[in-house]
Amino acid sequence: xxxxxxSPAGPRGVLVDASWGTAPCPVVVADSTGRVxxxxxxxxxxxxxxxxxxxxxxxxxxxxxxxxxxxxxxxxVLPVVPARTTCGTVGDRTFEAHPSVAADGDVVWWFVDHxxxxxxxxxxxxxxxxxxxxxxxxxxxxxxLNVERCMEVTxxxxxxxxxxxxxxxxxxxxxxxxxTYCGPDGEVVHRMVQADVELMPGLGEALRGFPPVPSRWxxxxxxxxxxVPPDLTGPVGSVVVTPLPGHGVxxxxxxxxxxxxxxxxxxxxxxxxxxxxxxxxxxISAARMYAEQAAVTTTLMRELLPPQLHSVNGVDxxxxxxxxxxxxxxxxxxxxxxxAADEGQxxxxxxxxxxxxxxxxxxLTGKIRNTLQALLPLADDHQRLLGLLNGSLINSHHTRxxxxxxxxVSRRGSAVRLRVTSAGHQPPLIVRADGLVEKAATRGSxxxxxxxxxxxxxxxxxAPGETCLFFTDGITEARGxxxxxxxxxxxxxxxxxxxxxxxxxxxxxxxxQMLATQWLGGGSHDDMAVVAVSAPHHAxxxxxxxxxxxxxxx
Amino acid sequence: xxPNPPPFTLTVETHASWCVVRVAGDLDYETCDxxxxxxxxxxxxxxxxxxxxxxxxxxxxxLHSVDSMGLSALLMIRRRTDRAGVRLHLDERPGVxxxxxxxxxxxxxxxxxxxxxxxHERPGTG
Numbered sequence: 001x002x003x004x005x006x007s008p009a010g011p012r013g014v015l016v017d018a019s020w021g022t023a024p025c026p027v028v029v030a031d032s033t034g035r036v037x038x039x040x041x042x043x044x045x046x047x048x049x050x051x052x053x054x055x056x057x058x059x060x061x062x063x064x065x066x067x068x069x070x071x072x073x074x075x076x077v078l079p080v081v082p083a084r085t086t087c088g089t090v091g092d093r094t095f096e097a098h099p100s101v102a103a104d105g106d107v108v109w110w111f112v113d114h115x116x117x118x119x120x121x122x123x124x125x126x127x128x129x130x131x132x133x134x135x136x137x138x139x140x141x142x143x144x145l146n147v148e149r150c151m152e153v154t155x156x157x158x159x160x161x162x163x164x165x166x167x168x169x170x171x172x173x174x175x176x177x178x179x180t181y182c183g184p185d186g187e188v189v190h191r192m193v194q195a196d197v198e199l200m201p202g203l204g205e206a207l208r209g210f211p212p213v214p215s216r217w218x219x220x221x222x223x224x225x226x227x228v229p230p231d232l233t234g235p236v237g238s239v240v241v242t243p244l245p246g247h248g249v250x251x252x253x254x255x256x257x258x259x260x261x262x263x264x265x266x267x268x269x270x271x272x273x274x275x276x277x278x279x280x281x282x283x284i285s286a287a288r289m290y291a292e293q294a295a296v297t298t299t300l301m302r303e304l305l306p307p308q309l310h311s312v313n314g315v316d317x318x319x320x321x322x323x324x325x326x327x328x329x330x331x332x333x334x335x336x337x338x339x340a341a342d343e344g345q346x347x348x349x350x351x352x353x354x355x356x357x358x359x360x361x362x363x364l365t366g367k368i369r370n371t372l373q374a375l376l377p378l379a380d381d382h383q384r385l386l387g388l389l390n391g392s393l394i395n396s397h398h399t400r401x402x403x404x405x406x407x408x409v410s411r412r413g414s415a416v417r418l419r420v421t422s423a424g425h426q427p428p429l430i431v432r433a434d435g436l437v438e439k440a441a442t443r444g445s446x447x448x449x450x451x452x453x454x455x456x457x458x459x460x461x462x463a464p465g466e467t468c469l470f471f472t473d474g475i476t477e478a479r480g481x482x483x484x485x486x487x488x489x490x491x492x493x494x495x496x497x498x499x500x501x502x503x504x505x506x507x508x509x510x511x512x513q514m515l516a517t518q519w520l521g522g523g524s525h526d527d528m529a530v531v532a533v534s535a536p537h538h539a540x541x542x543x544x545x546x547x548x549x550x551x552x553x554x
Numbered sequence: 555x556x557p558n559p560p561p562f563t564l565t566v567e568t569h570a571s572w573c574v575v576r577v578a579g580d581l582d583y584e585t586c587d588x589x590x591x592x593x594x595x596x597x598x599x600x601x602x603x604x605x606x607x608x609x610x611x612x613x614x615x616x617l618h619s620v621d622s623m624g625l626s627a628l629l630m631i632r633r634r635t636d637r638a639g640v641r642l643h644l645d646e647r648p649g650v651x652x653x654x655x656x657x658x659x660x661x662x663x664x665x666x667x668x669x670x671x672x673x674h675e676r677p678g679t680g
Contacts, residue, residue, distance in 0.1 A: 332622075355622030357583060399629035401622070403658055424658035445659030449629050454659070477621075526621070 025111055030056055032072045032105035046090055063088035064097060071099050072107040094118050130272050133161045137276060141283035145290045154280040155182035162273050163256035165229040170252045171207055183231035193226045200227050202241035206253035209243030227255055234259035240270055242277040246285030304366050306335055313343035314411045316534040318505035320513045324357060324527050332361035333472045333527035336369055338376055346408035348379045351470040351531050354402045368402055382406050382421040382457050386447060393448035401448035405470050409533055416462040416535035421455050423447050428470045430460055435501040437494045462535040465502045474528035480520040488519045505534035560618050564592050572609035578616030581624035593631050597638045606638050615646040625654055632664050641668040
């Protein structure tokens with residue numbers, strides 16, 4: 001018989017000899033009453049109970065019997081449209097069943113095993129979902145430099161995508177650990193827990209986690225109560241502990257939990273948890289490092305910010321400072337007023353400019369201010385004070401220096417007396433009551449470079465309403481004005497200062513800083529510092545109590 | 555109005571026994587290291603087989619501005635030329651540089667004849 005033209009639904013009885021009899025794919029022929037007519041060898045392996053004459057409903061899965069019933073209803077005429085392909089499982093495999101209907105109503109079912117393709121498709125869908133979760137986690141974690149927020153996001157995403165509930169354990173100080181819980185309902189709770197992390201199997205290692213330790217299977221019975229989110233219903237069924245690797249140091253550990261009712265963690269899930277943990281750990285670690293940096297900067301800033309000035313022993317002091325960069329509140333200019341213990345003694349005013357900018361300049365500024373504070377008992381002798389300061393700053397590796405203007409200020413009756421010394425700095429200006437501006441006759445060398453330094457001290461007397469002004473070159477060298485590149489200059493400063501005759505110290509400082517800022521326009525500038533020392537108008541001595549000699553009030 | 559200060563440039567002329575470095579533009583925080591590096595390269599002779607020059611002339615005719623970091627660079631250069639036994643000259647100083655050197659008490663030191671021994675640095679007399 002020529003089998004090349006053999007129809008798949010050929011005459012009964014000869015089918016078993018047909019070419020498909022030995023085909024690798026299972027073939028089943030059934031008649032319109034739902035009985036098996038014939039099947040090939042491959043089909044016998046899939047449907048071991050099927051023999052010719054058996055009812056499909058008894059020897060084959062329900063989905064196949066139902067598909068056959070729909071395709072080959074008794075008395076059905078030849079369908080106009082091709083019969084529909086059906087899918088279903090047989091044992092642990094899945095098949096596509098392709099029917100072809102013969103003229104006598106028999107249906108030949110061709111089975112294609114597509115188990116592997118389905119598994120691959122499922123794996124692909126799973127990987128896509130995980131990649132989407134990781135991408136989502138990445139962007140959610142990157143959007144914050146706040147440690148608590150990062151831990152919250154980590155706990156919430158882990159509870160949502162990796163487990164039923166999750167706990168993020170931060171490395172503790174001593175026994176206290178910061179824990180972030182998230183249960184099945186997505187509610188995040190922070191809690192400080194006093195606990196020995198070694199009691200939780202795998203957690204101690206995960207927290208030491210550098211080099212990272214692999215996730216470990218944990219006996220649910222060994223999980224202490226503090227490691228279980230409060231809203232996890234039912235007993236703990238399965239647990240995984242994964243380290244959160246940080247930048248060189250562990251950022252904490254992630255505990256994933258499922259209640260008893262649900263399935264345990266698979267190897268794939270554990271690998272995915274580790275991937276997720278790597279991203280979360282990096283984000284938490286970056287946030288923690290940023291927080292530490294910010295804390296250090298804040299601490300430094302607090303120490304280095306110029307002080308608020310006010311009246312001391314009947315002398316008005318006012319100061320203003322503007323750092324060059326918007327982001328830097330501390331730069332190379334500084335000022336301090338060290339008030340005298342009582343009005344008979346001298347208060348020390350210091351205004352200075354350290355070369356350079358940024359953190360290096362700020363650190364040198366701090367050093368100079370601290371040294372001067374320590375040398376206060378020697379402030380009577382400016383030359384000695386500057387000599388000692390100079391000696392403490394000299395360094396053979398660099399030529400960073402500072403210029404300073406010092407003044408020892410004391411009240412003499414209604415007048416104020418200043419002993420003023422410049423160490424390589426602009427000499428201060430004095431505005432007299434009539435608007436005449438003078439320059440203090442002092443000069444000297446900068447500090448921090450030369451072995452020996454020299455300076456001269458000038459004595460300045462201020463009558464009521466007169467002011468002595470200390471300033472840094474950020475004011476005189478402010479570039480701007482109508483042409484855009486002109487310096488504010490000493491002459492312009494003197495003219496501005498002359499208009500300030502008789503004004504209180506605070507108003508003078510504000511006025512000068514405002515004009516310099518206007519001069520700049522929007523341009524960049526160096527640090528700017530101004531300090532005014534004024535003899536107030538109408539100051540009078542008033543006894544405050546019976547113990548002191550009295551105080552000056554403005 | 556956008557001010558356009560002249561760009562910072564260093565032009566080096568090497569002669570038989572002396573060297574001229576022309577400094578143009580702003581000598582400040584951003585540019586001072588370049589000047590120090592250029593000068594030190596001349597002093598250590600790594601760019602010149604004949605060894606360091608006997609005189610180093612810094613020419614400031616085209617200097618636009620100088621700040622405290624610029625002055626710090628000049629102090630470092632003077633320290634290095636003294637150590638190398640090279641005479642340092644600060645030529646054609648514009649008013650802005652002259653005033654800075656005068657006010658900070660560094661003019662005398664920076665323009666004094668070379669001290670060959672690496673002795674104590676003395677302040678300028680202003």
